[in-house]
Amino acid sequence: MKLFLPFLASIVAIFFAFLLKFLLQILKGKRGKNTEPPQAKGRWPLIGHLGLLCGPELPHRVLGGMADKYGPIFTIKLGVHNVLVVSNAETAKECFTTNDKVFASRPKSMAVEHILAVAPYGGLLATSAQDH
Known part of the structure; x- marks a missing residue:
């Protein structure tokens, strides 16, 4: 019985710590603004999205389809490097004039x-x- 109470107290403390962390992540997600562009799905572990770009469809058509799905600005992985893809003239102009x-x-x-x-x-x- 002496060992059971500290064990039970530590289990309850760990449970409340995880619950607090989960609630803080939910509140942070609602309050915080995500400024990173979305990452395209379908990447492979080492080669990233190279498999999609080297497929039977032409690369500019694949990137155009991704732009329709993810929006005018998104990221892909080429190997281990992140690549920002901009497919909107206004966004590209902002990238090369403002920034x-x-x-x-x-x-x-x-x-x-x-x-x-x-x-x-x-x-x-x-x-x-x-x-x-």
Whole structure:
């Protein structure tokens, strides 16, 4: 009997802790605004959505169907990387005018060294004739 009361008290405390956590998540979900775009369903563990884009249907048609389902802005996974897909002209304009510093100043990748048209914000977009 001596061991039963502390055991019962700890079980009741754990139950109330989980109940409190659940209620706080419900209240936070109703109050908080989700600012992240939706993630498209159907991704595979390692390759992400590459299987959908390499299927029998053309990639732009697959992305158009996803845009109809998830809205004008959503994310997909290409391998382990998240990719933001924007299929609305107004949203794309906002990305490249209002938030252009955020989009242009993303971390430098290997593509920056190999592709001349990609440069950090304020950088040169093409090399001069003397560099060739």
